[in-house]
Amino acid sequence: MRRERTPAPLLVPAALAVAFLVLPLAGLLVRTPWSQLGTLLTAPGVGQALRLSVVSATLATLVSVVLGVPLAWVLARSRARGRAVLRALVTVPLVLPPVVGGVALFLVLGRQGIVGSWLAETTGITIPFTTAAVVIAETFVAMPFLVISVEGALRGADVRFEDAAATLGADRWTTFRRVTLPLVAPGVAAGAVLCWARALGEFGATITFAGNFPGTTQTMPLAVYLALQRDPQAAIVLSLVLLVVSVATLLLLRDRWLGRGAAA
Amino acid sequence: MRSGRILAGLATLAVVVAGCGGGDDDAAASTAAASASGPTGTVTVFAAASLTDVFTDLGQRLEEEHDGLTVQFNFAGSSALATQLTQGAPADVFASANGTQMAVVTDAGLAEGEPAVFTANVLQIAVPAGNPAGVTGLADFGREDLTVAVCAPDVPCGAASADVFAAAGVTPRPDTLEEDVRAALTKVELGEVDAALVYTTDVVAAGDAVEGIAVPEAEDAVNDYPLCTLAAAPNPEGARAFVDLVRSEEGQQALGAAGFRAP
Numbered sequence: 001m002r003r004e005r006t007p008a009p010l011l012v013p014a015a016l017a018v019a020f021l022v023l024p025l026a027g028l029l030v031r032t033p034w035s036q037l038g039t040l041l042t043a044p045g046v047g048q049a050l051r052l053s054v055v056s057a058t059l060a061t062l063v064s065v066v067l068g069v070p071l072a073w074v075l076a077r078s079r080a081r082g083r084a085v086l087r088a089l090v091t092v093p094l095v096l097p098p099v100v101g102g103v104a105l106f107l108v109l110g111r112q113g114i115v116g117s118w119l120a121e122t123t124g125i126t127i128p129f130t131t132a133a134v135v136i137a138e139t140f141v142a143m144p145f146l147v148i149s150v151e152g153a154l155r156g157a158d159v160r161f162e163d164a165a166a167t168l169g170a171d172r173w174t175t176f177r178r179v180t181l182p183l184v185a186p187g188v189a190a191g192a193v194l195c196w197a198r199a200l201g202e203f204g205a206t207i208t209f210a211g212n213f214p215g216t217t218q219t220m221p222l223a224v225y226l227a228l229q230r231d232p233q234a235a236i237v238l239s240l241v242l243l244v245v246s247v248a249t250l251l252l253l254r255d256r257w258l259g260r261g262a263a264a
Numbered sequence: 265m266r267s268g269r270i271l272a273g274l275a276t277l278a279v280v281v282a283g284c285g286g287g288d289d290d291a292a293a294s295t296a297a298a299s300a301s302g303p304t305g306t307v308t309v310f311a312a313a314s315l316t317d318v319f320t321d322l323g324q325r326l327e328e329e330h331d332g333l334t335v336q337f338n339f340a341g342s343s344a345l346a347t348q349l350t351q352g353a354p355a356d357v358f359a360s361a362n363g364t365q366m367a368v369v370t371d372a373g374l375a376e377g378e379p380a381v382f383t384a385n386v387l388q389i390a391v392p393a394g395n396p397a398g399v400t401g402l403a404d405f406g407r408e409d410l411t412v413a414v415c416a417p418d419v420p421c422g423a424a425s426a427d428v429f430a431a432a433g434v435t436p437r438p439d440t441l442e443e444d445v446r447a448a449l450t451k452v453e454l455g456e457v458d459a460a461l462v463y464t465t466d467v468v469a470a471g472d473a474v475e476g477i478a479v480p481e482a483e484d485a486v487n488d489y490p491l492c493t494l495a496a497a498p499n500p501e502g503a504r505a506f507v508d509l510v511r512s513e514e515g516q517q518a519l520g521a522a523g524f525r526a527p
Contacts, residue, residue, distance in 0.1 A: 103450075110455075111455070111456060129440050211439060211441075212416065217440065225443060226416050230418040
């Protein structure tokens with residue numbers, strides 16, 4: 001990639017954008033009660049909520065990759081009609097208030113829901129108020145980020161490589177696996193990171209569909225919200241933990257995945 | 265809540281403008297006129313959010329009774345209201361959802377006389393219409409096979425719930441600790457939990473989707489609602505008229521219909 005000096009007209013808005021995005025974080029840092037940090041961090045439940053957050057966000061990302069990449073391919077490459085409508089439909093969770101998303105999940109997967117009631121009758125399994133419900137809520141809200149980003153990468157990828165593979169006798173599945181997927185890997189990685197970050201911070205759909213119970217469904221954002229009702233200082237510390245964990249993870253992954261993509 | 269604050273701000277502005285415009289003679293004249301025909305002007309009432317429906321209704325009745333009287337409300341959480349009052353927000357009447365926040369106002373010397381408890385709210389078990397799980401009382405909250413919701417201990421209804429469970433000697437096994445009482449009620453309305461512990465007034469407001477089951481043990485954790493007129497009330501006469509209406513037979517009936525109970 002070519003490195004250039006930033007054109008002057010871009011400098012001021014870019015600096016404003018940085019200030020706008022970073023100052024609230026700085027505010028959080030300034031208000032952090034550093035002297036009580038130890039006590040607040042070792043409070044029971046903090047580690048538990050953090051672990052649950054990371055595990056469920058990771059699972060939600062895995063599900064999103066497995067289901068979302070094929071969907072992105074369909075949106076970008078298939079010649080099926082109604083793709084525009086389909087694209088609009090699958091990105092609805094992006095604009096839906098998450099709490100409404102949670103209620104919608106109840107209506108489908110709740111024990112009174114269309115699928116959920118059948119599931120409860122035939123297998124005795126109910127989904128709400130379980131860790132599975134947390135993963136489902138997070139996947140619902142976060143998968144569109146992955147789909148949009150992979151679809152963009154697919155549209156940007158050079159089709160001639162795929163054509164060449166086909167000419168050389170590769171079937172369509174092999175072409176997808178050996179040519180298309182490596183080509184859009186940076187896009188998949190970027191989408192997965194976005195998806196993971198969104199899942200980690202998910203609040204509305206989770207507290208509605210999965211409820212809030214320590215150890216089972218109480219993720220960090222839920223713990224932060226409840227701490228805010230009782231002890232704003234503790235809430236700031238909890239937010240800070242979530243922030244540090246997410247930034248550290250994203251930096252680590254960036255070096256590992258995106259480093260290669262950025263160099264290519 | 266935000267619009268309530270804006271209304272209160274407008275009310276304040278109106279009072280200030282009226283105060284600036286009128287000379288001494290005008291003020292004396294309007295007082296004379298007011299004493300002849302009852303209260304006029306604007307009454308500003310700061311009231312707990314749970315009183316929204318009942319107080320709005322009572323305010324309209326008072327306006328119909330007295331020509332030239334306007335009742336303005338600022339509905340919000342009691343603690344937010346108490347903070348606004350101690351920070352100097354001008355109001356005529358304060359109605360709190362608990363004694364703690366009223367004490368904040370009386371301790372600051374802002375109340376006129378002693379606050380009076382005018383109504384009360386108690387916790388009740390809310391179950392989906394038809395009570396599919398056959399819930400009969402608090403003991404069912406300890407059952408493993410039921411899905412139940414209670415408020416998180418961090419929020420006021422959760423603190424009250426903890427008292428009630430302690431009084432009943434029941435160890436609840438909730439599946440979810442809800443962030444506020446309305447969220448708990450939503451899960452009952454959707455039929456996703458078998459029972460939740462909420463306020464009686466919430467059960468009444470939810471209508472047919474929800475049934476209430478009275479809890480004898482809740483009598484140990486009754487939420488008293490006190491109200492007072494404020495010492496610095498811009499419209500003391502209007503304030504008294506509103507308080508009188510709330511405490512009258514008519515006011516108590518309206519509160520009763522909404523699920524509140526006599527103090």
